[in-house]
Amino acid sequence: MKALLTALQEKPLGKRMQNQRLQDAVPHFSPSCFFWKMTMLLLVICTYKMDVSAFRIQRVESTENCQDHIMHFKHYFALRGEPVILKCPSFKYKHLDFSSHPYNLTWSKNDSKMMTSGGDEEPRIWAQGDALWFLPASLEDSGQYICSRRNSSYCVDISIHLTVIQKTAAHEISYPQILFTFTSGKLVCPDLGDFIQKETDLELKWYKDSVPVDKDNAKFKSLKNTSFLLINSVSSRDSGYYTCEMAFTYGGAQYNITRTIQLQTLDQEKRFSPEIVYPDQKTTLAALDSKLILPCKVFIGPSKHFHTAVMWLANDTYIDIIYKEGRVTEGERLEMIENDENYIEVPLIFDPVKEIDFYTDLKCEAQNSYGRQVLPTRVKQGASSSLWHIAIIPVALTCLILGGLCMHKCWKWKADNGYVIAKL
Structure with a gap:
């Protein structure tokens, strides 16, 4: 009798063991676990697909981030070892007019903090007014610079790209200028206004295709205390590359500032065409x-x-x-x-x-x-320097943490449930 009872008890237990093996072989389905997995998936999708305007609204309410970001159309180029001045543009489109309201201006490079005023005794890079000075520029200064204008109610970021190259590649960053044949015209040495010192006379050296310009002949004439080179009776042979060179002294050190001009001559019949x-x-x-x-x-x-x-x-x-x-x-x-x-x-x-x-x-x-x-x-x-991705980072991390916790709980519940069945 005792043997019979033992056999009857062992038979159901064998079925339970078979069921347990089957459950271990087949993935366990849990409504609670499925719900948390779907929630995590939706959160991840929302993180990557959410309209950026939502983050823009969040940025408006923030006091540290700016509502608008503008990519400046002009790409600045400079030669290694020469002074460079980046000017923060003052746009006057719609509500971007800061001229009649006080504001604060800060500079950064590639989202990294930079000094807004001279902190070292002799800094190589410093901000002065609306300008960022490089004295002199080096190759590692190339990158994206952001000037932020902020007042009590509005803020705008303006991105400015700077590329510093070797002097041997000066022709790659030439300034285009146009003159018409059979007329007298003048070349202008550009972007010198911030370097011209009132207490000294402006004196430029001019070169054509790396050869000094003979200013004593009737063809060329360098106008004194101006940035002009007068060319008489322009012809097609005058086309080419011109270089103007200016001496600049600051803090007892002297630097050279060079600009390369690519002159294009047009026939007289095109004088009035755009x-x-x-x-x-x-x-x-x-x-x-x-x-x-x-x-x-x-x-x-x-x-x-x-x-x-x-x-x-x-x-x-x-x-x-x-x-x-x-x-x-x-x-x-x-x-x-x-x-x-x-x-x-x-x-x-x-x-x-x-x-x-x-x-x-x-x-x-x-x-x-x-x-x-x-x-x-x-x-x-191009590479985005706007700040909306900063808001995504904590959201993504939160989703990952919640998802990890949910998956951990699901697997733990599954393991505990299987252990209970086996124990029964």
Whole structure:
């Protein structure tokens, strides 16, 4: 009788052991565990796919981050060992006018803190007013610099790209200028205003194709205390590279400042036709969801401003037609005179830049009764220096931690449940 009872008890226990082996072989399904896994998956998806505008709203409420970020259209180039001054642009589009309100300005490089005033006895890099000084510049100074303008109610970050190269590659960063044949024109040594010292006379040395310019002949004349080189009776042979050199003294040390000019000569019949001088590159870097102001600058010589039309096209369509929602617009037309020559500038404003803009064919078109020119360009995605990704980092970490805890609890519950079944 006792043996029979023992056999009856062992048989169900064998089935239980078989069931336990089956459960160990087949993944365990738990509604609670499934719920937590799906929650974690949704959180991860939301982290990567959430509209950046949500973070922009969060940034507006923050006192440490800026509401807007602008990629400056101009890429600064400099020669190694020479002084460099980066100016924080003062935009006056819409609400970006800081001229009539006090503000604080800080500088950073690649999201790293930089000094806002001289901290060392003789710093090589320091901020003064709206400018960041490099005295002198070195190759490692290349990178993206951010100037932040902030007042009590608004803040904007402006990214400026600087590339420092060796002096042997000076022709790669030349300034384009245009003169017309059979006329007298003048070359201008550019971007010297911040280095000109009032107490000393301005004296420049000029070179053409690395050969000193003979200023005693009738062809060239360097105007005293000016940044001009006068060229009489311009011909096509005058095209080429010109270099102007200026001595700059600061703190008892003397530096040389050189600028390379690429002169293009045009025939007389093209004297009044428009010539697009900017954008001077086929692509312009921009960060996703940042604000980009891309100007089209047109040289029209002695032509009257009202004779020339300047406009932007996107995929061969007018801007106001393809962007009906107003995210991309043409800015106010600016008419200016530089070096006694007329220019027209029309900016294209992205507010903000979206991914579709990286696949859009842009064209600047300038036309008058004497001629027409079209310059194609594109916006290319660059490294984002905006701060919205900083908000994503803690969210992602939180999701990972919660997900890890949930998975740990699920596996622990599964292991405990299996142990109880085996024990029973």
